[in-house]
Amino acid sequence: MEIRVTTQTVQEIKCDALIVGAARKTGPSEKGVALSTTATVIDTLLEGLLHERSQDGEFQGNLGELITIHPTGRLAAKRVIVVGLGRQEKVDTQAIRRASAIATRHLQNTGAKQVVLALRWESTQIDDARVAQAQVEGALLGAYQFSIYQSTGNNGKSISQVLLLADDEHKNAYEQAMRKGQILAEATNFARNLINEPPSVLSPTELAHRATTMAKQYGLESEVFDEAKIKKLGMGGLLGVAQGSAQPPRFIVLRYRGAPQSSDKGLALVGKGITFDTGGISLKPADRMDEMKGDMGGAAAVLGAMQAIGALKPRINVTALVPTCENMPSGTAYRPGDILRILNGKTIEIVNTDAEGRLILADALSYATQEGFSPIIDLATLTGGIVVALGHTMTGLFCNDELLTDDILTAGRAAGEKFWPMPLDDEYGEQIKSDIADIKQTGGRLASSVTAAKILEQFVGTAKWAHLDIAGTSYVDSKKPYQEKGGTGVGVRTLTELAFSLAR
Ligand code: BES
Ligand code: ZN
Ligand code: ZN
Secondary structure, three states, rough: EEEEEEEEOOOOOOOOOOOOOOEOOOOOOOOOOOHHHHHHHHHHHOHHHHHHHOOOOOOOOOOOOOOEOEEEEOOOOOOEEEEEEEEEEHOOHHHHHHHHHHHHOOOOOOOOEEEEOOOOOOOOOOHHHHHHHHHHHHHHHOOOOOOOOOOOOOOOOOEEEEEEEEOOOHHHHHHHHHHHHEEEEHHHHHHHHHHHHOOOOHHHHHHHHHHHHHHOOOOOOOEEEHHHHHHHHHHHHHHHHHHOOOOEEEEEEEEEOOOOOOOOOOEEEEOEEEEEEEEOOOOOOOOOOEEEEOOOOOHHHHHHHHHHHHHHHOOOEEHHHHHHHHEEOOOOOOOOEEEEEEEOOEEOOOOOOOOOOOHHHHHHHHHHHHOOOEEEEEOOOOOOOHHHHHHHOOOOEEEEOOHHHHHHHHHHHHOOOEEEEEOOEEEEEEHOOOOOOOEEEEOOOOHHHHHHHHHHHHHOOOEEEEEEEEEOOOOOOOOOOOEEEEEOOOOOOHHHHHHHEEEE
16 A cells, blocks of 8 residues: 655546544534535535535544535535544544544445545644544554455455645655654554454464564564473473464564663563463353464464554664464373462462463563563553453553553553553552462452452562453454454554654
8 A cells, every 4th residue: 555645636646535634613502514624625526515415414523423415516526535533622633533434444445546635734732743644544543354165355445645744845744754653553453463463373473484584674673482481491481382382482572772871671561362262171151262273363463563563663772572472282291289380489279271371471571581671561451350440441561660650641641542541549459469389360240350460469579560452352352443353553653753762
């Protein structure tokens, strides 16, 4: 797909469709919609047609609402798509991103090849460049398809060119914003591809292979620990979980040096990389087990973020640590009742082999702590409990540092990803006391996301640390107007924004 900035006038741009925006007016005496900058120009050229179509209530400007207008010769564009931006006073970059995604998806599904993004929104509240970036992100995320395993491919439905409309004065700023949006969206889509791959294809070895291939392409250093090295280091959690599978585990390390002179180890990003989670001996029910191919969503997010960081180059050192294996039941599988020894020497009494994520993360967090990284951010599809608590809308955020919490919330807002702070109160620690080992693997049904986080906390020493439980947000089980079913790539954009804010 080609993507670039254009400074042609709206009248002369030849394309299948021009996307403009309109917001819903909400004042008591206000009727109709507020048109975006380009929509106003088009409305004048079409003698008030856009306003007319909204007057009778056909189009109200609700977020994602669409109407198609055929300019019949008065513009070079074949179609104009007006997309709703939601309530006027609430238009923000996330509204622009969603609207752009919905319109682009609709256009792709209806056969458009060349589309123009003209969602520019003049407002004192949002930055012009951020709006441009959000348009590009939305379009590339909305156009994402995973069709390599369908014999008919994408049925020829694929957008080939995206143009971002700018004026001469803003051309450079728009080009920069476009580049940033494109890098972030491509990195998110890289993560989504990893999640969507079948688990037979994306084994731990293949995940490592894709990580090192990407690293080469983006100028990152990479190192992959094989089973022998993992044993030598004493990663008993990763080995324990992996021992039921025919696939050997891997431990992936990618390094980006954005501050080579600094002695600060910098940021570590840790991602849960369970390429398939059957539950092991504590086998999961069959219903929707297929979705457990996405149990490496944390790993995918971390690798996607490294791709974006490699391209955008913040001045900070960032290291990705990804423990990866498969959780299978078999004659060699680990069992409830077993005791595993983690890299930092602590022992864990196994209660339920389906609580495998915390075990492989315990090794990775111990490794990160031993190496002196701070802050350490881990991402994991860790618990069903977080899905019950926050649904598919927000990611659970557990953090031992207030400033880091704020940084993540702010980065999330810029990225259009939502996080909700969750507790790490010490009283929850009571639930993971063991009679036979240092700690018990699970804390029972109550507050299961919190007790899972309390286990991870045991392995971070004095580092600043945040744990993002993305079990609800990393995978969507049905199509949305702005998104395909499958991996979302959540975390990629927030982590990249975070790297920039920590670099400052
Ligand atoms: N991978 C799952 C968590 C999960 C659930 C991810 C739903 C995505 C969607 C994890 O390994 C798991 O099975 N957790 C158990 C732990 C329990 C046995 C203590 C859970 O949360 O139910
Ligand atoms: Zn599990
Ligand atoms: Zn799992």
